[in-house]
Amino acid sequence: MAVPRAAAFSLLALVVSVRHSAAVNELKFDEALITVSSYLPEPVALLYTSDYCYRCLPQLLLTVPSGTSAHSANATVIISTRFTLTMQVVRGTGNASPVCSWDRLYEEHGHYIILVRSDQNTSAVLCERSEDRSPTNSHIHWAARRDSCKTVTGGPPASSTTVLLQRLRIDKNLRHPNGDVCFPWTPSEVSWRWAxxxxxxxxxxxxxxxxxxxxxxxxxxxxxxxxxxxxxxxxxxxxxxxxxxxxxxxxxxxxxxxxxxxxxxxxxxxxxxxxxxxxxxxxxxxxxxxxxxxxxxxxxxxxxxxxxxxxxxxxxxxxxxxxxxxxxxxxxxxxxxxxxxxxxxxxxxxxxxxxxxxxxxxxxxxxxxxxxxxxxxxxxxxxxxxxxxxxxxxxxxxxxxxxxxxxxxxxxxxxxxxxGGQPFIYPGMNSIFVYVGHSLLGTYFPFNWEIKDWTSHYEFLGQDVLGTALWVFVSYLLYRKKFFLKI
Incomplete structure (x- = not known):
């Protein structure tokens, strides 16, 4: 017997809140959670394309195992909320034509549910979307960012889940927490072979x-x-x-x-x-x-x-x-x-x-x-x-x-x-000094510190504002001393 629509959404919301609490707690800023629940007797795949990816092939986001008319198969993924995404649901592993598609700019810390089921009258595949938790109201998009994709896949609610981490980001070893690219070597590792x-x-x-x-x-x-x-x-x-x-x-x-x-x-x-x-x-x-x-x-x-x-x-x-x-x-x-x-x-x-x-x-x-x-x-x-x-x-x-x-x-x-152009004239007249100084000291306190709250933009914003203010103050002192570094 098919599960009624309202009951399906209620059951799925309960499953998400209970079984995926660990994944939910991992949400950082510019991230949202999507749970796909499929009642189809065959696997389905969720594909995505970023609005900023020009003429791009759809990429596999997650695969949901086969379900039944009474029990759904579930999969959860953490996505980036920086750009509008074009989503497609396809049968199988992702090579078939999409059964449904939509465009949406997902919002930070939102929990979204996609229910995939067959229509009882026409046998057509329906993709019903809802929100399990409303997103936070954050519109500060110029702080440092991290993109990641973490997938939790599983069968019917009674089965155990497995965790598969899929990182969609530039190698973290090459970036500082503020997003600035740093040198991927230490002085003892410098070699002309790859300099x-x-x-x-x-x-x-x-x-x-x-x-x-x-x-x-x-x-x-x-x-x-x-x-x-x-x-x-x-x-x-x-x-x-x-x-x-x-x-x-x-x-x-x-x-x-x-x-x-x-x-x-x-x-x-x-x-x-x-x-x-x-x-x-x-x-x-x-x-x-x-x-x-x-x-x-x-x-x-x-x-x-x-x-x-x-x-x-x-x-x-x-x-x-x-x-x-x-x-x-x-x-x-x-x-x-x-x-x-x-x-x-x-x-x-x-x-x-x-x-x-x-x-x-x-x-x-x-x-x-x-x-x-x-x-x-x-x-x-x-x-x-x-x-x-x-x-x-x-x-x-x-x-x-x-x-x-x-x-x-x-x-x-x-x-x-x-x-008179203040305070911009101070770093402007010592721009090379500020650039080199930030390149050398940008990863040290007080310009940088270990971020404690990764769920908000505010600590990153405070770090960037303080770092900028310090360099403006340093350049002001150099201006008073009439010290100007030129190339």
Whole structure:
């Protein structure tokens, strides 16, 4: 005899609260609990796809054993609540067509029940969803996070349960509790066989060296040139430095040609995706396209970053360095836009309104380029905004907002004198010192400590706020001492 719907939900809620209390108590922040109860006489599988995983293959989340019309088979899984998930229930082990599917952003610490049963009249499979416990109201998503998937599988309620831990996270040994990537070695273990060659400081050093060398060669002593031609005076900040513009355009042309025309074995030309399970698993070894291929060819796979951000979400197996060779070209282009802003301030220093107008014009121009190349979408454009690839649209989009923000700050601080920039000017004038200091001391007290409450964002938030405040205070003391570390 089939179990009535209301009775089934009541019985399942009791089973969850009694038999899975250990799993429930393990919930940390950004985690929720899902229990699947199946009355079908065959196994069923629950698959998922993250909303942020572009064109991804559904991944197996858990498998529920066969049940009966009188007794359900149950399985419980802890999921991440960071992104909207597309869920699918399929018969068997996961290769069949889904019998039901839905999209939902599960909320932190919520306990959700999925009841899978056959309709008594039509024999169709029904997936009925409910909440056993309401989620907590937490909307602070910028604290450090951990993703995990812990599965508890079992047969009918009378049988014993077994625990299977499935970790869906980047290797914990490579991250501190605050989520910052640390060096995966100790001084006694350093070896050139696998030492990483690219890096943030390496990229900054090469970028500024290239832009500074170029500007040193073509800089002008007299910025107050003749303005005999009105059209030339309107674009004096460009005309005076035409050799620099030629070099930058040539560099960007090289980036475009290598990115979209370089043949990469096993990958389509111009591939910009993450590989792995992305693009429906067609190109699993094409992580980063030409950028990844060039890094492995020039530096060797052992000398680039092995834990890119796409590794966890897209299940990639290839190393990829976000500070690689090809992306450094566009970082130089971005630095050039900063140089251009400085030229505008110096050339039109006697006319603040002209400075603001040019900042606005450049912001609109770069914003239009971004809108066209991205088609105003996240993933569907010609060149999506991608920080790891340091794509052209990443450069134009950030430069667009940088011109807008710089114009606003210029007006508030330099024109109207409403604000002096404190306290941001203190770490800003010693940014390299703060960066290196945090890299060396970020894992020590008082910047970091052992987290006691993993169920809330608040201790992580307090840790981050205190660490930031301490570095601002240190940089203020250095500012008072007139100590500035430069590269």
């Amino acid at each position: 990483r060659v690219p890096g943030v400081l390496q990229r900054l050093g090469f970028t500024y060296f290239l832009v500074a060398l170029m500007h040193t060669r073509f800089s002008k002593e007299n910025l107050d040139g003749e303005e005999s031609h009105q059209w030339k005076a309107a674009i004096r900040d460009i005309v005076m430095y035409w050799p620099e513009w030629t070099i930058i355009i040539a560099l960007e042309t090289i980036w475009l040609c290598l990115t979209f025309l370089l043949p990469v074995p096993g990958c389509p030309k111009g591939y910009l995706g993450p590989g792995g399970i992305g693009d429906y698993g067609q190109y699993p070894n094409c992580t980063g396209g030409a950028a990844g291929y060039i890094d492995k060819w020039l530096l060797g796979a052992a000398h680039i970053y092995h834990y890119p951000t796409c590794k966890e979400l897209y299940k990639t197996t290839q190393p990829f360095d976000p500070e690689g060779v090809l992306g450094t070209i566009n970082s130089a282009v971005m630095a050039f836009w900063g140089l251009q802003a400085g030229k505008i301030i110096l050339i039109y220093r006697k006319h603040p309104l002209r400075i603001l107008k040019r900042f606005l014009i450049w912001a609109i121009f770069l914003g239009i380029i971004s809108a066209i190349l991205t088609k105003c979408t996240r993933d569907e454009g010609f060149i999506p905004v991608n920080k790891n690839l340091w794509s052209l649209t990443f450069v134009t989009t950030l430069s667009c907002f940088s011109f807008l923000l710089l114009g606003l700050m210029f007006y508030v601080i330099d024109v109207r004198h409403w604000w």
